[in-house]
Amino acid sequence: MKRLIFVVALMVRSIYAKTLFFTDQDFDEIQYMNLSVNPCDDFYEYTCGNFQNAHPLQDNEELIDYFTLLESSLTKIGNDILKNEISTTDPVALQKAKAAYQACVSEDLLDTVHLINPEIQVIEQYNGFPILGANNLENESFGWNEIADLASEFGISIFFTPVLTYDTLNASRNVLRISTDPMEIPTQFRPMLSQTYEEAIEKSFIVKANQKEKLTSYKVEVSAMEILLRQLVLKMKKTLGSSRSDSVLYDSVANVYSFLTGISNGGYIDENATIGAITDDPYAISVTLKQLNEWTIQNFGDTIQLDWVEYVKRLLQYTYVDVDENFLVLHPNGLNQTLYGILNWVRMNDIEIVKSAALLRAFTYTAADSDSETRNYFETFLNSSGKIIFPRWEYCSRKIMDSTGTLSLGLAVAYDYQLNQFDKTKLEKVAELISNIQTNFKVMIEESDWMDDTSKAAAQIKANNIINLLGFPEFILKQDLLDHFYDNLEITTWNHYSNAKKIRAFQQSYTLNMISERNRYAWEKSPFDVNAYYNRQNNRIIFPIAMLNPIFFRGSLNELDYGRFGMIIAHEITHGFDGQGYLYNPDGVIKPWWGNETKENFSNRIQCFIDQYSNYSIPEINATLSGSGSLNENIADNGGLRNAYGTFKKLFNSTNDVYNISGYQVTQEQLFFVGYGTMWCNSESISYLNSLVNTCNTTSSCHARASMRVNGVVSNMEEFGEAFGCPTGSAMNPTIKCKLW
Structure with a gap:
């Protein structure tokens, strides 16, 4: 009967409308829909019910969705660009990218005599590999300065992680943050499902021996990471020689593995230790390197040989940043504990x-x-x-395109992509779409009944001050500027190990170089990163060119474009006005701008979202997600779709068209919501769901499950119930609805 109500509602409307006919190619997502399901009962199943059948998970795959599918598609395009012959007419930057690809993909070249065991050169450069017992340790010189040299040369974290962060009290200044864990990435439109190998390395230390593998040759059960470390050490033994037996080396490797695990756990602090404060000012946002030196001597005397000025100089040696004793380092709560634990552990x-x-x-x-x-x-x-494990061509393409992570040679590939593979008229269309969504959000601010007038006025200023970075940095359009960007990156066509090391160091130095100057317009993400980002500290949104492709944006059908990319835009805007966004003013400085009454009203309203999303179950693993952990993302999802729909209706409310897609008929409003629902189709593994639950229940920056993001949002919109004729009280049209924006 409910299904009949939906059909009748459509038929009555179609009497007064013209019918527009489309094929499956115009809306190929129809193949993933399950039209036997009543949209009023389960809209996600209605829009995505057959996706898992079409895209079943393969071995070791955790998630397949439109983000991962697009990422794979772009990787193939990037590979086509990179495998082309190097031409003298190419920008030098693109020549370097192609050369890096050639060196990476040529496995025969990687195994030529002079490139076998590239680690040996590193060992010789740093005067030995003491685990083999070949060095006189009394004369060994390897301290914090050499650790910094190694970290900067390879662009990796060794015992400490140096990252760029923003001075939350000064909109013109950045600072260096020294931590044991990487800085939290900016808020994203989707959960981060990193396909980088680095993630596997880090998890091996963070979750020690979660997964074990028994090797009969070793006769003991050890973790996969410890096995890898053993194999690397034995490989070096074969080349360099060592009087130590394999069993002695295994014990040494176990000690190294325990040491690295201790580093990931924050080092060691004795329960009776008294750790002095770095500064007498408990509210200090930053401290100087001079203060760090004084604190280190105060707590460790001469038992630790660490000059923070020299250490940071070496960490930043590939940047243009000037370092002296007045150089600032972020001073979060517990910095003295963080530093003490690691320094003490290394000392021990x-x-x-x-x-x-x-x-x-x-x-x-x-x-x-x-x-x-x-x-x-x-x-x-x-x-x-x-x-x-990616095929070699795919690994090399992803690495050089910067499919994840910060910028390196991806800009060179993006130059060719935007020139020969991309419809640049989309940039104008998306820019107009962004403008329309922002304009409507400002109307939503004025129409909100929970904000006082002073808070509304401040919100308008912040909304006007949002910076949108679209597609790619503009300078890549000019060859001379693009080439200049890579002046200091030396690439060969034959030495991939050296290239990879330089690319990684380039990525790190590019980011850390921004410590010298705070630039809200600076790009931090690769154009091929399939995601969208809002950064609260800069009140800035990044929309990489990767996102300007189907399914997210077609540029040919407004109903789909507003239901998808319009929602993405609005989602990111809303983050500036969620439970964390309200702490930051228009310039990204922490200075709350809501009045007390507005904050109280906000708290009362968000409880509805917390309760709603906490009540959704995940039957596959018999679990629920924390509605508090996903709160800000749920606020952004709900406000985002409401904003996108309101914008769409104001601009395109004159038509009563019905769309016929190979016999499937929908109204304009229905197609908008179907576009939104189909954007979230996915196939999820049990391990992915467990990881999602763990993240939501232990952090405050997770995303709800895709089905919850669809059903949770549409069930809060009266417009959805009206569009599909859902009876009041049905699953997708409950009597109680949550609304903030």
Whole structure:
């Protein structure tokens, strides 16, 4: 009967409308819909019910959705660009990208005599690999300065992680943050499902021995990471020689692995330790390197040889940043605990363990870029860690395109992509779409009944001050500027190990170089990153060119474009006005601008979302997600679709057209919501769902499950119930609806 109500509602409307006919090619997502389901009962199943049948998960795959499918499609396009012959007419930047690809993809070249065991050159450069017992440790010189040299040369974290962050009290200044964990990435439109190998490496230390593999040759059960470390050490033994037996080396590797696990856990602090404050000002946002030096001497005396000025100079040696004793470092709560734990842990361990751990840290990060023996060891580790092993062409393409992470040679590939593979008229269309969505959001601010007038006025200023970075940095359109960007990046067509090291260092130095100047217009993400980002500290949204492709944006049908990319735009805008966004003023400085009455009204309204999303179950694993953990994303989803729909109706409300897609008929309003629903179709593994639950229940920055993001949002909109004729009280048209924006 409910299904009949839906059909009748459509038929009555169609009497007064013209019918527009489309084929499956115009809306190929129809193949994933399950039209036997009543949209009023389960809209996600209605729009995505057959997606899993069409895209079943393969071994080690955790998630397939339109983001991962588009990422794969763009990788093939990038590969077509990179495998073309190097031409003198190419920008020098593109020549470098193609050269890097050639060196990476040529496995025969990787195994030529002079490129086998590239790790040996690193060992010689840093005067030995003490785990083999070949060095006189009394004369060994390897301290914090050498650790910084190794970290900056390879562009990796060794014991500390240096990252760029923003001075939350000064809109013109950035600062360096030194931590044991990477800085939280900007808010994203979707959960981060990193396909990088680095993630597997990090998890091996963070979750020690979660997954174990028994090797009969070793006769003991050890973790996959420890096996990898053993294999790398034995490989170095074959080349360099060592009087130590394999069993002794295994014990040494176990010590190194325990040491690195201790680093990931924050080092060691004795329960009776008294740790002095770095500064007498408990509210200090930053401290100087001079203060860090004084604090280190105060807590460790001469037992630790660490000059923070020299250490940071070496970390930033590939940037243009000037470092002296007045150089500022972020001072979050507990910085003294963080630094003490790591410094104390390093101090407690022998130099043999510390130096060997530092070198092995570099070797694990570069294992995929080494010779075939090391790569085989690394692929075995990846299999044990449940990670996908990309074919060589795909690994090389993703690496050079910067499919994830910060910028390196991806801009060179983007130059060719936007020139020869992309319809640049989309940029104008999307810019207009962004403008329309922002304009309507400002109307929503004025129409809100929970904000006082002062808060509304401040919200309007912030909305007007949002910066949108669209597509790619404009400078890549000019060859001379693009080439200049890569002046200091030397690439060869034959030495991939060296290229990979330089590319990684380039990525890190590019980001850290921004410490010198805060630029709200600076790009931090690759144009090929299939995601959208809002950064609260800069009140800035990034829409990479990757997102300007189907399914997210077609540029040919407004109903779909507003239901999808319009919602994405509005979602990111809303983040500036959610439970964290209200803490930041229009320039990205922490200065709350809501009045007390507005904050109280906000708290009362968000409880509805917390309760709603906490009540959704995940039957496959008999679990629920924390509505608090996903709160800000749920606010953005709900406000985003409401904004996109309101904008769409104001601009295109004159038509009563009915769309006939190979016999499937929908109204204009229905197609808008169907466009939104189909955007979230996915296939999920049990491990992905478990990880999602864990993230939502332990952090405040997770996303709800895709089906919840669809059903949760549409069930809060009266317009959806009206469009599909859903009876009041049905699953998708409940009597209680949550609304903020």
